[in-house]
Amino acid sequence: MGPGGVDGRGAVSEPGGAAAARSELEDAARRAEARRGFLIALPAWFYLTLFFVIPLGIVAVYSFATRSSTGRTVLSDWNFDSYRRLWDSLVVEIALRTLLLALATTLICLMFAYPLAYYMATRRPALRNVLLILVMIPFWSNFLVRTYAWKVLLGSDGPVSQLSQALGGEPIRLLFTNTAVIIGLVYGFLPFMVLPLYTALERMDWSLVEAARDLYADGWTAFRKVTWPLSIPGVVAGSILVFIPTLGAYVTPAILGGAKTTLAGDYIVSQFLAARNQPFGSALSMGMMLIMLAATIVYFRWFRPSGRDL
């Protein structure tokens, strides 16, 4: 701004000197604020850099490296060979299977979690808290232990199979199938779907639903036109929280899945350990992160229009 003058509406603006002095003060305050923010975030920065950024960098670098005949990684002769191998039919098949499984898990979680979250959010406040605690109880014991429990449940002489036989049917062997993996994943990730959905529904202004009913919508239509669109942020958050980790799931498929149902996580581990091919394993990891990133972006884009202004 120039030195003191008259602006368009005829009001006298401040003399330039005073304005400059004030903006200097403001700048100083802003800088101090930024410095404070940086200091507060420092431990987190440090942690993330050490355990996330640096390893990620190593993986990125390795993905362009070469594997020597002895299985050592040679940090020269940079090339795209490992990335080219990502289009092998075996890799594509594993990727598709993993995607499909993650998608199925997410959908099933959504189908189970939505009614539950809806039920919880419409209870009395005291009961809501009890239900919330119940949903979180599985976290009290170790994930690995719980997955082994499923192994017992789904085995050929487990309770599921026994029940089927008691009813005069065939023994059911679910263990080491895709179904078993999905059951395990749904079980493991259901709370991650329930919690964001619950949060979204709990914040719902139910008078909006009443308004829809008042304006001649029946119960189902009111849900479709009001409750569902307004709960989309919860659906998006929950779906991402389930979809992304299931894409990379390793423990559950390793315990409950069979050899024929190799998934991405399992395959990557095998490249690093059994095959001792770190460059290819790294390229696989990078590819998977790209898919996750793309999926997340698509998901947000896809749901944005109906969930606007929330």
Place this chain on the structure above:
Amino acid sequence: MAAAVALQGVSKAFGDVYAVRELDLAIRDGEFFSLLGPSGCGKTTTLRMIAGFEFPTEGSLQIHGVEMALQPPNERPVNTVFQSYALFPHMTVEENVGFGLRMKKVGGTEIAERVKRALDMVRLSHRATAAPKQLSGGQQQRVALARALVNEPEVLLLDEPLGALDLKLRQAMQTELKDLQARVGITFVYVTHDQGEALTMSDRIGVMHEGRLLQVGTPQEIYERPTSRFVAGFIGEINLLPATVIDHDSVRLAGGRLVAAATGVAPGSEVTVALRPERLELYGVNEVIPTNLNTVRGRVTRRVYFGDVFFYDIDTTDGVIEVKEENRPGVDLHEIGEEAVVAWDPAASTVVER
């Protein structure tokens, strides 16, 4: 012709707490009817039963002669304007207004026309494509009105629709609502705890207290002929003087003074004489007072200046009496500490229960 809304013996209990008890009420077709009462008296519950959001525990509820007590809201020919407006945040103004018509499967061109007319009516056509939260409180209020009225309901229900607006806007909207109601001729059932609002807008008022409907009448009847101590005390300023009935047209005040008042209850009954401050006159002790007036003598203990009026507190043996006198030439001023006589026409008083 059947009443627009008729409630008979309607009660509503939440658990074992009764929010509404044995309510009998007939709201006439085309009238502006207000439900007035203090917080928690059951106004909203009554309105929600008419809308269909709550079902009566007991009793019958008819809309234009059709039993509706247990119909869901979407099957009732009524629409509601919510206190918080309840505009759909994920829809534009015109989508909000057209919602009811879309649900009723009205044709696209007709919807567009009717939505436009409704928005014209509330002077918001220029904001048709705005999101509700881009509008001011008063504008949101008008969208809510348009969204309900566009459906041409038989009865419009409004639950403290002006409660969230500031005083100035509230007064402007009161006039606007009243005009609108006269123009569209739809029956309005209006819930408020603001007595001024109820008095100025309504054709008739129903006063509720603790779940019961105490009195139904025109604003004038409610104000000037309250039938209960609660109604007398709830609406406007009023003096409530304890008294004992002597016969059908006189009572003895607590201080022993005998005054004329139509009673209608048995001699010896303990009652309250209700007197509006503006119906009282103050005389100096030496002035000649018309003999048909009741008089009580006391001392001026307080005088408050309101610009157009003065309020006086007169300490008498029958209690402190508040008098409202206009500030205009010819009305004498009285000083604090002075003796004065409070006088009123017997017809200006109402006798209610103790």
